[in-house]
Amino acid sequence: MQTQLTMQSLGSGRPHLLIMAGVHGDEFEPMVAVRRLWQQLQSVVVRGRITLVPIANEPAFLGGQRVGEDGLDLARTMPGRSDGSSTERIAAALAPLIREADAFIDLHTGGRLFRILPLAGYMLHPDEKVLESQRRMARAFNCPIVWGTHPQLDGRTLSVARDAGVPAIYVEAGGGERFEEHAVELCVAGCLNVAGMLGIIERALAPSQVEHVVEDPRVASGHLQVMHPAPAAGYFVPSVELGDHVEAGQTWGTVVDPFGKSLGTVAAAESGLALFLRAVPAVRQGDSTGGVLPLN
Numbered sequence: 001m002q003t004q005l006t007m008q009s010l011g012s013g014r015p016h017l018l019i020m021a022g023v024h025g026d027e028f029e030p031m032v033a034v035r036r037l038w039q040q041l042q043s044v045v046v047r048g049r050i051t052l053v054p055i056a057n058e059p060a061f062l063g064g065q066r067v068g069e070d071g072l073d074l075a076r077t078m079p080g081r082s083d084g085s086s087t088e089r090i091a092a093a094l095a096p097l098i099r100e101a102d103a104f105i106d107l108h109t110g111g112r113l114f115r116i117l118p119l120a121g122y123m124l125h126p127d128e129k130v131l132e133s134q135r136r137m138a139r140a141f142n143c144p145i146v147w148g149t150h151p152q153l154d155g156r157t158l159s160v161a162r163d164a165g166v167p168a169i170y171v172e173a174g175g176g177e178r179f180e181e182h183a184v185e186l187c188v189a190g191c192l193n194v195a196g197m198l199g200i201i202e203r204a205l206a207p208s209q210v211e212h213v214v215e216d217p218r219v220a221s222g223h224l225q226v227m228h229p230a231p232a233a234g235y236f237v238p239s240v241e242l243g244d245h246v247e248a249g250q251t252w253g254t255v256v257d258p259f260g261k262s263l264g265t266v267a268a269a270e271s272g273l274a275l276f277l278r279a280v281p282a283v284r285q286g287d288s289t290g291g292v293l294p295l296n
């Protein structure tokens with residue numbers, strides 16, 4: 001199969017802003033956002049260049065699933081290999097594009113399985129200059145939550161950017177088994193905000209919508225897929241709502257059998273905000289049921 005990337009650029013020279021969607025094939029709002037950006041950005045780039053990748057992992061998208069046809073998660077496969085499987089080859093094609101950029105935005109949702117509060121995140125980069133650029137991008141994007149996490153996680157688009165010293169943020173909004181227009185609008189406005197902040201387009205600074213800025217230097221602090229694992233296979237019933245303030249130890253949810261008998265409860269691992277929550281009730285033992293944003 002082909003691993004030619006579908007992408008378009010507007011403008012020329014630097015700074016070069018790269019905006020990507022569809023690293024996960026079941027995250028549709030960012031794909032629509034990038035399509036709208038393509039339409040809105042025509043003839044408004046005043047300096048530098050914007051490159052848009054609307055669907056990074058086309059085989060995953062065509063399969064309607066998070067991972068590629070080879071079962072690999074593109075966000076665990078970077079920087080890939082050009083002689084590998086389809087996801088590895090896509091990763092190998094994306095990596096140089098990321099390394100060549102001056103700023104990078106990777107747009108995500110909670111996917112089919114999770115709903116998530118809108119956030120702009122970045123790695124706590126050891127280079128203070130890169131870190132400061134990422135902080136500015138994340139704040140400019142203007143999601144309610146700005147979240148810096150430990151830089152150790154590998155295999156990501158952001159880890160390729162990290163290794164190349166390219167300022168990069170990822171964005172999460174929406175998810176669950178429905179399409180959320182507000183997530184599209186948030187992604188479009190956020191990317192325009194960052195492009196404006198970088199001087200690529202002319203755009204007035206929007207009033208800040210940022211409510212929480214959290215930097216969490218603990219190892220694996222940004223690894224969502226391992227949080228609050230289900231104690232057994234069954235039907236997950238959450239005890240919290242997205243955005244609730246939770247206390248460490250309080251009941252996060254229960255896994256029940258088909259007649260409602262408890263197979264085990266999940267306790268909140270720490271205090272904070274219910275950041276993301278499982279939208280699909282079917283769980284296998286060990287599946288994440290959601291996660292907390294620790295407020296500092």
Ligand SMILES: [Zn+2]
Nearest residue numbers: 024027108109
């Ligand atoms: Zn994703």
